Amino acid sequence: MAATIRDVANASGVHVSTVSRTFSAPHLVNPATRNRVLAAAEDLGYRPNRVARALTTGRTNNLGLIVADIANPFFPPLIKSAQAHARERDYHVFVADTDEDHLVEEELIQTLAKQVDGVLLCSPRLGNRAIERLAADIPLVVVNRRVKGMSAVLMDVAHGARLAVEHLLALGHRRLALVTGPSGSWTSGEMRAAAAQRAKDAGIELVILGPNAPTERGGLAAAAQVRRSGATGVLAYNDMVAIGLIEGLSERGVSVPGDISVIGVDDIVPGRLNRPKLTTVAMPTSAAGRTAVDLLLQAVGAGEAATPALATLETSLVVRESTAPPPSGGRT
Amino acid sequence: MAATIRDVANASGVHVSTVSRTFSAPHLVNPATRNRVLAAAEDLGYRPNRVARALTTGRTNNLGLIVADIANPFFPPLIKSAQAHARERDYHVFVADTDEDHLVEEELIQTLAKQVDGVLLCSPRLGNRAIERLAADIPLVVVNRRVKGMSAVLMDVAHGARLAVEHLLALGHRRLALVTGPSGSWTSGEMRAAAAQRAKDAGIELVILGPNAPTERGGLAAAAQVRRSGATGVLAYNDMVAIGLIEGLSERGVSVPGDISVIGVDDIVPGRLNRPKLTTVAMPTSAAGRTAVDLLLQAVGAGEAATPALATLETSLVVRESTAPPPSGGRT
DNA sequence: ATCTTCTTTGCAACCGGTTGCAGCTCGGAA
DNA sequence: TTCCGAGCTGCAACCGGTTGCAAAGAAGAT
Secondary structure, three states, rough: OOHHHHHHHHOOOOOHHHHHHHHHHHOOOHHHHHHHHHOOOHHHHHOOOOOHHHHOOOOOOOOEEEEEEOOOOHHHHHHHHHHHHHHHHHOOEEEOOOOOOHHHHHHHHHHHHHOOOOEEEEOOOOEEEEEHHHHHOOOOOOOOOOOOOOEEEEOHHHHHHHHHHHHHHOOOOOOEEEOOOOOHHHHHHHHHHHHHHHHHHHEEEEEOOOOOOOHHHHHHHHHHHHHHOOEEEEOOOOOHHHHHHHHHHOOOOOOOOOOEEEEEOOOOOOHHHOOOEEEEEEHHHHHHHHHHHHHHHHHHHHHHHOOOOEEOOEEEEOOOOOOOOOOOOOOO | OOOHHHHHHHOOOHOOOOOOOOHHOHOOOHHHHHHHHHHHHHHHHOOOOHHHHHHHHHOEEEEEEEEOOOOOOHHHHHHHHHHHHHHOOOOEEEEEEEOOHHHHHHHHHHHHHHHOOOOEEEEOOHHHHHHHHHHHOEEEEEEEEOOOEEEEEOOOOOHHHHHHHHHHHHHOEEEEEEOOOOOHHHHHHHHHHHHHHHHOOOOEEEEEOOOOOOOOOHHHHHHHHHHHOOOOEEEEEOOOHHHHHHHHHHHHHOOOOOEEEEHHHHHEEHHEEEOOOOEEEEEHHHHHHHHHHHHHHHHHHHHHHHHOEEEEEEEEEEEEOOOOOOOOOOOO
16 A cells, blocks of 8 residues: 555665665765655655564664553653653654553563563552563663662652751741651652651651552541641642642641641642642652653663663742641640 | 564474464464463563564554643543553554644654554544545544544533533523633534523523633633623633633632632543532543544454444533522622 | 365465675776 | 775565465365
8 A cells, every 4th residue: 555665666766775775874875866766755655664664673763651540640741741752752652551550560561562662660560670570671761769770760859858848847837747658659758758857857746647549539538637646737748649638628627728738749730720729849740751761762772781870850849828837826 | 582483483393374373363273282382482481573463464553642732631531541441452552742733743643654553633633634634544533523534532512511501591690601712623613502502592692702722821811801791600611711710710809609600621630629629511531532442443443444433422510619609699 | 995175284475674795886096 | 007995776684473375184974
């Protein structure tokens, strides 16, 4: 149906190899010939078949992008930027969702392996061992995770957590709580360590509440504990949790930020639209997508000899409406 | 590096064609032989190379999914379900974002064409002519759009718009407004026609305000007009517009739903979290993703002979907090 | 015992490109 | 004039599978 390299060869009176070179190594072909070939190709509407090319070269010019849950608002900006960045480099990207299931994740990586040059793992649910094993088959880059010998893109959530704690301290809060995420989460661990340290440095108590599901429901469910804790300033695992928490608190007649201040993490769209607008630690998700693609292509280019690179991206605090000084009657 | 079909053939003492058939037409090979081959394959960690297979069969077992903007909360649930549904059928999906640019969209379809068996176009920005032309190269299915001779998945937004108008009427509103979307949008046109007709049937005035950008900013910018229109009940093009509109109205001291009721369309996550929680016409986005994949695979299977199918999915009204009876002092 | 038919397997061409190697042509140096 | 090297181009094998065709052997029919 569609024109092949042989059709172009016939039409322009040269051998297929010359046509091939016209597209993949133009400097090797005489300008006059090249133009003739190009004209014929144009004429026939010829486009190189990327599948066929992949078979001989071993390079597909495709990438895989695996996330736990596409519908989680944290991921779309990352997917968007990764995909756009990849396309600029002539790569297409498969996007797949594991539904938070590590078995699906593993299977996915394996079936994708032959079809892509590398895979981006965003907040993988797989264990480090499994990831290292899979890396033998195909270049991997992880986002928000540290795996030995593998390039990674990290967001400096520890710094963000410190900023959040400092913000609450500056507002006058003296009793803080951290509503954590799932137990296995790298991000959650980082936040916890950093927030605890920063609070300790200030001689302030930080109560840890968790683990919790990283969702609105998780936050909703944690509301009772937060209230009981007596904390007036709360840092939540992410914005969805924060939003759920605010909801749960207001159901209990606790006002945010009047009685309790709440800070989220991620800076997703719903947080911006929430009432009160959420104060949050903004994660550089778009930058992470681009950086991850860069690291992955770098690893792909280098082959076995790849030196794993580590990119740490800054986070920042976005102060909006969900934080305020503690109520004057609050314990100090 | 990785085991090929020939390695398996050697290891099990049969010809490559037998190995091939063991995987792609098992009923053609003797059970005993098959087991031997399977064992050798297992042993070597052999997995058929989908790229190589695609080259001979002409079937890639991949699909393309093109959306205008991945970060628009309307799309992720659709992407998620389409991708999951496709995977169950052993298809992987390329996801691409056009940034609302129809040139990018066209280029994307063309470069993807050889690599996928079909493409899903969600709310395409391309003109019908261009889409029909591209359909000659590759099976296409459109979502939320009607294109001649092409399968489509439509969401019955007209019905939703009627429900919305009826809801407002039932609450007692007598002066309504419709805040439209972009001028070229199929959805916007459907809404407009249906809402206008329903209002007319009830002998009620419906003022049309637009076109507007389909974003929060679009809604924000329309707030002044809405207020001037004197309407007490408003149907917005989508939830983002509705949210922006509510924001703009409250900036002007107009309360929702106290003074004006607002209904959105889509039922995206941020709408559920907004304050007031948004009353909205829920779009069956997940179902649309699945259905679109089904129609596409059907078209792929049928080849040229494909009879275009049309799937219309129901919408429903989700009443939350952004609608209420008009203020008693309102004009009747 | 002979002829069919069915099952199973092998052979080899093919899908659409890429690429190492060899050969040809031509200009310039010796 | 001869020789050399650079620049182009063609040849053919190869990537990893699939598939139409043919052949061999077994089972069943007559």
